[in-house]
Amino acid sequence: MASRVLHLLACAAPPVLDLPDVVERAQADGWTVCAGLTPTAADWLADELPTLERKSGHPVRSMPRRVDEGEVWPPADAAMLAPATLNKVNTVALGLTPDFVTAYVTEAIGKRRPLVVMPCVNSAYATHPQFDRSIETLRGVGVQVLYGEGGFRPHPPGQGDRRAYPWALALDAARALVE
Numbered sequence: 001m002a003s004r005v006l007h008l009l010a011c012a013a014p015p016v017l018d019l020p021d022v023v024e025r026a027q028a029d030g031w032t033v034c035a036g037l038t039p040t041a042a043d044w045l046a047d048e049l050p051t052l053e054r055k056s057g058h059p060v061r062s063m064p065r066r067v068d069e070g071e072v073w074p075p076a077d078a079a080m081l082a083p084a085t086l087n088k089v090n091t092v093a094l095g096l097t098p099d100f101v102t103a104y105v106t107e108a109i110g111k112r113r114p115l116v117v118m119p120c121v122n123s124a125y126a127t128h129p130q131f132d133r134s135i136e137t138l139r140g141v142g143v144q145v146l147y148g149e150g151g152f153r154p155h156p157p158g159q160g161d162r163r164a165y166p167w168a169l170a171l172d173a174a175r176a177l178v179e
Helices: 014-028 039-044 046-056 086-093 100-110 129-140 167-178
Strands: 004-010 031-037 078-084 115-119
Touching: 004 014, 004 100, 014 031, 014 039, 014 046, 014 078, 014 167, 031 039, 031 046, 031 100, 039 046, 078 086, 078 100, 078 167, 086 100, 086 115, 086 129, 100 115, 115 167
Parallel strands: 004 031, 004 078, 078 115
Antiparallel strands: none
């Protein structure tokens, strides 16, 4: 079977520190993985970027490509935004594109590409009224949002454990989108 391509996009939330292991898990499940990061996530993982590029065989992107540059990633069979911060969920739902990750996800929605989004927010952030509206907006346009029952569940501020982030749920959901 030919390898499926997963565009794995991530924000600066604590579980992003486990991204190198997530790439390996996805590859073990038959994915070719291309990683895209928000600028802050890229800063958090600065020491890991060469390892991520070596493992994936593709550049880690955190900036849009220049107009005179060709695409450096193979086309995706599915895309996954995880961890997705409050800011990123709201920004994507509003159709704003201030960085590479939000621009990618916004375009993927418009092109109706298979897309999984799994938030990572604490319970205080989760109470903001825009967050629920954003989750519903994304679900309403066909994005599989893993939040609440069967997905990520918020924790009280300062009490989260990044190792408890349910990466397996997101990887399983991406696989289900292409089977």
